[in-house]
Amino acid sequence: MRWTLKPKPNPETVKQLQEALNVDQAIAKLLVQRGITNFEDAKTFFRPNLNQLHDPYLMKDMDKAVARIEAAIKAGENIMVYGDYDVDGTTSVALMSSYLKTKTPNIATYIPDRYDEGYGISYKGIDFAEDNGFTLIVALDCGIKAIDKIAYAEKKGIDFIICDHHRPGSQVPNAVAVLDPKQSDCNYPYKELCGCGVGFKLIQALAETSDETIQDLIPYLDLVATAIGADIVPITGENRVLAYFGLQVVNQNPRAGFKAIINQLKKETLTITDVVFTIAPRINAAGRMKHGQYAVDLLTQMDLDTAITYAAEIEEFNSDRRETDKIITVEALEQIKQNKEEDRLTSVVYQEDWHKGVIGIVASRLIETYYRPTLVFTKSGDKLAASARSVTGFDVYNALEACSEHIEQFGGHMYAAGLTLKEENYEAFKQAFEDQVSKTIDRQLLTPEIKIDSQLELGDITDKFWRIISQFAPFGPGNMSPVFMTENLKDTGYGKCVGEDDKHIRFTATQSGPEKFVCIGFNLGDRLHLIKNRQLFKAVYSVDENHWNGNVSLQLKIRDIKE
Template identity: 75%
Template sequence: MRWNLKPKPEASKIDTLKKALQVDDIVATLLLQRGIDTYEAAKTFFRPSFEDLHNPFLMKDMDLAVSRIEKAIADGENILVYGDYDVDGTTSVALMSSYLKTRIDSVATYIPDRYDEGYGISYKGIDFAHDNDFSLIIALDCGIKAIDKISYAKEKGIDFIICDHHRPGKHLPDAVAVLDPKRYDCEYPFKELCGCGVGFKLITALASNQGQTVEDLTEYLDLVATAIGADIVPITGENRALAYFGLQVINTNPRPGMKAIIAEVKKEELTITDVVFVVAPRINAAGRMKHGNHAVTLLTETDFNLAAEYAVDIDQFNTDRRETDKRITEEALIKIEEYNEQDHFTTVVYNENWHKGVIGIVASRLTETYYRPTLVFTKSGDKLAASARSVKGFDVYDALEACSEHIEQFGGHKYAAGLTLLPENYNAFKAKFESVVKEKIDPKLLTPELKVDLEIGLNQVDSKLFRIIQQFAPFGPGNMSPTFMTQNVKDTGWGKCVGEDDKHIRFTATQSFADNLVCIGFGLGDKIDIIKNRRPFSIVYSIDENHWNGNVSLQLKIKDIKE
């Protein structure tokens, strides 16, 4: 890994912030690196407030969306809430439908089948709406590029409101309203909302017409926080406030479906990391292995006993998903080795029998292994479907755009996207994608980067620093947990490999007799030789707590070790 030590802020700025906040050099430096340079900015960072949220009517077309929904409510129209089958989509549908049902009874939900309909708005979904007399569809986490489908709906007399956060194409769909902060003509101050976040802004705008404020809508924030964590959007600006209050709801008064998931995993208090690795995979597993409707049903259920039954099913879907993605990952790794694909600038693999529901996870695992922009293809009807994942610093969406002559349909973000193409175009696409990436990528991006906030000594690690760092949470893109580097440490002599297949490493680092700290390095068992024989080495780590037999002690979570 490339260790990249962040530039240290100017000494005068550190000194000024230290005095303003009554903190030490380390804390002042960490805050300045996050763009927090005044007392007021620090207050906003450490004490998120609902006042940090922007007026929803600053978003382009919000007034049109609210007006059309209010008309539908007043006229007793049938409203269909439509969303994608992933976490962001299903939480969005749960949020919007739950809110609308407090205003009108004639609300239904629709999640497309991943295998039959594919991603986003489908003709089948529009036909369902037409056959069942829905005159308004509110689409969440999808729709920004569904130009032909929106036109088809219009011909059938169905209006669309789109709430999306993906990058738009050159033209927007002809919908009643298109809410997307990434619209080129949208001046909304915060561009990084997830789909559920855009949906929350819409219900905030609708509620304001009823004399309600954001505080009256906190019950929906467990869904928003889950979507923020799962969709890997920056936890800065509005997302930080939404995640902060959403975690409070998750840990104090979650909806029955969320409570049932948490009960299945037996965790007392969840962080955003727990949401990403514990809650989100279970919600996602429904759409991957069975149907996204199961997730919406769980998240909208008001009876806990019923929700608990649904959660058992969801947990089984997740178990099946783990087994499937492990098997496919192993098959993909063999395929890559056989054809020397690891020598390329990209990783592109295909097997017509791979499960479409897990190819995104497999793409992520392959990216972790070979650290290349990665595409995993499988057969989907008469086409090939793929999930794309990228390496830090490289825009895979732009790369796909450069290959668009070979693609039927694509969409997504800088680091994750999806596409379909005709089987006869696969080889041409694969060659073009390799060529585009080879030409555009900075070769250093093909080696994983480990960003280090600050170099410190082990004697500077204490409980007070840990307590302050805890207040930096919730962590995520744009506000990662602080990472430190310490050079010239030694193992006290008892370091060893632990875990299945000696995959992990555990040792006690020391720089003097007074500053011994227990260290755990997950997945770093192969570094054991570096720490042997009391040779000095360097470590990069985050500060953590170890809970064991009722005792709590500081420990370092090691990210990498070098001689």
């Protein structure tokens, strides 16, 4: 691991903030690093308020989208709510359909089949809309590149409203309205909304025309917070406000579908991390292993007993998903070894029978072993389909764009993308991708980096210090949980490996003062020798609460240890 200490903030700014807030210097430093330099900034940060949300009509085409939906409701038209099969897509569909059903009964949902139709808007979906008398489709978390599909729908007399957050191409579809803050001519002040976030802005605009307030929309924010966490968008600005209030809904008054999942987890208070690692994989498992409509049915279900039945079904899909991705990861690692590709700068693997629903997860798993841009391919109809994942700091979307002569179709973000290509182009693409990455990647990005907010003494870690930094939450990209480094640590002598195969390490750390902290380091069992015999070491960690047998104490979650 590369340890990178973030630059020290301006001492004068830190001093002024410290005095304005009456906090320790260590807290003031952390805040200034996050761009918080005065009392007002701090108030906005520590006390998120729904009034901080932007006017939805600042988004390009919002007036057109609202006018078309209102006209459809007035005329009694059938409206289809269409979304992708991942968490962002299914939460978006649940959000939009459940809101529109409060205005008109003529609402149906449509999630494309991952295997039969693939990602995004499909011809089959448009044909289904025509056959069933739908004249308006609201597409969420997809559609920004569906130029031909929207033209096809237009010929059939079907209008589209697109709510997307992916990067547009050089041309946008000729839809009634295209809501996407990443359009170069959209002046919406916050560009990092997820698909469900864009959908929420649309219902916020619709609510204004019905004399509803933002308070009336709070029950929908559990869906938005889940999408924000799962889609790994920055938890800054508007996303932070939406996630903050969404988590309150998850914990205090969740919809029946979430309650049914939470009942299985036996956890009292969920953080955004819990949502990402426990709720989101279960919602995702429906589209991965069976069909995304199962997730929408769960998330829109009003009756708790029915929701519990649905959640049990989805839990089975999730167990299957875990087993499948474990098997494929082993096979993919073996393929890299057999092909003697350990020293390449990319991992590109393919097997025709790999389950399309888990190749994205497998790509992320491969990065845990070979830290480099990764693509996992499988057969999909008469083409090959892949999920791409990247390493911090490297834009895989741009790398794929440079290889587009070998690709049929692709889309995505800086760190995650999907693509299809013809089987005969696979080897040429694989080499082109390796060449492109070799040409453009900074070699140090191939070693995982830990960004350290600041150096601390153990004596700095008090209950008050913890109370304040825990209020920095919700954490995520752009507002990560603070990471600290402390030198001259010693183990009290009882450090040991714990867990299956002694994978983890547990010890009690002291420094020069009386303070002692229990430390847990996941997957750091191989570092035990660095703390043996009371030798001095340094560690990088985050501070956390440990709940055990009714007792609550502070502990250090160790990220890495060095001599």
